[in-house]
Amino acid sequence: GSPVKEQILKLFTDNKDEFISGEYISKQLGISRTAIWKYMNELKTEGIDIVAVRKVGYKIVGKLDKITPTDIKLGLETKQFGRNVFFYEEVESTQNIANELVFKGAEEGTIVLAERQVKGRGRLQRNWVTGEGKAIAMSIILKPSIPPKVAPQLTLLAAVAVASAISKVTNLKPNIKWPNDILINNKKVCGILTEMHGDSDLISSVIVGIGINVNQEKDEFPNDIISRATSIRIEEGKKILRSKIVQAILMEMEKLYAIFLEKGFVPIKLLWESYAISLGREITATTYSETIVGKALGITEEGQLLLQDEEGKIHTIYSADISI
Numbered sequence: 001g002s003p004v005k006e007q008i009l010k011l012f013t014d015n016k017d018e019f020i021s022g023e024y025i026s027k028q029l030g031i032s033r034t035a036i037w038k039y040m041n042e043l044k045t046e047g048i049d050i051v052a053v054r055k056v057g058y059k060i061v062g063k064l065d066k067i068t069p070t071d072i073k074l075g076l077e078t079k080q081f082g083r084n085v086f087f088y089e090e091v092e093s094t095q096n097i098a099n100e101l102v103f104k105g106a107e108e109g110t111i112v113l114a115e116r117q118v119k120g121r122g123r124l125q126r127n128w129v130t131g132e133g134k135a136i137a138m139s140i141i142l143k144p145s146i147p148p149k150v151a152p153q154l155t156l157l158a159a160v161a162v163a164s165a166i167s168k169v170t171n172l173k174p175n176i177k178w179p180n181d182i183l184i185n186n187k188k189v190c191g192i193l194t195e196m197h198g199d200s201d202l203i204s205s206v207i208v209g210i211g212i213n214v215n216q217e218k219d220e221f222p223n224d225i226i227s228r229a230t231s232i233r234i235e236e237g238k239k240i241l242r243s244k245i246v247q248a249i250l251m252e253m254e255k256l257y258a259i260f261l262e263k264g265f266v267p268i269k270l271l272w273e274s275y276a277i278s279l280g281r282e283i284t285a286t287t288y289s290e291t292i293v294g295k296a297l298g299i300t301e302e303g304q305l306l307l308q309d310e311e312g313k314i315h316t317i318y319s320a321d322i323s324i
């Protein structure tokens, strides 16, 4: 986007809910009042609701539920995450775009957002449904120096980021179901897909894909998932701006990722456990080779699930679908 527009947005972020005079903006940014007027009009067409009062100045009064770079950056408090935003009306999958960006050298923290995904995917090539204009489909590019076996921990880290972002922005109490689902009242509100590049020793990048049902109503879900899926709107009973949720996730991700790089997975594990569902209860894990019924004991310091079967044997699960 235009750096001037971003500077203007930053002024509004720094002076929350206040009128800012044209003169002040003009002095701060060293541009003319006419130029400001032009930029304000551009921001308006991008969905930012601005009031202009003669001799007083400009104020941002609200936003449409949009997720353009402008919407994401207005009020964003991160240093790096979400500072580069690629927004599309329609993509096959935001993961694919993020892939291409990685090969073009995109910086860590770069995000890809789309209103519509025609080939949104889950794990094992399963389909992910993105409610057009009402959901979040986001891919975040990370470039940690870690061995490939550590990468699944970033799925758990992202799950903690989403769960705490939802807790901060709403009155809801989300839970995490190992490894990659966020549930509200036992229904899936978010799925996470982590994909990586690199060689067998060291990763060069990880793309964390996050799909969240935000403003869909019950009857907007396809029949095959309607009984298992929910949205933030359904649970909260009112609409929420998607940009607010994206911003909160970016903030949480940036914090948790810094902790992870410095101290490893253990502090993230503790947070993860505070959101975990069905620890201590009986669950069924279906791996590629077998189905194990047992008590979920917790996760290891590497992020694998520990399951104790009826004979008391403890299984370490690296990858599975869990039913509760």
Ligand code: BT5
Pocket (backbone or CB within 6 Å): 092, 093, 094, 095, 117, 119, 120, 121, 122, 123, 124, 126, 127, 128, 129, 130, 131, 136, 137, 138, 139, 180, 181, 188, 189, 190, 191, 192, 193, 209, 210, 211, 212, 213, 225, 228, 229, 230
């Ligand atoms: C996931 O896979 O839950 C990971 C979903 C990741 C989606 C994001 S969106 C941004 C980025 N771009 C992509 O293309 N993907 C990522 P998994 O655990 O395999 O669950 C997939 C299953 O969830 C499907 O088989 C359906 O049963 C169910 N499902 C599909 N869409 C859903 C939705 N909108 N809400 C709840 N459940 C859904």
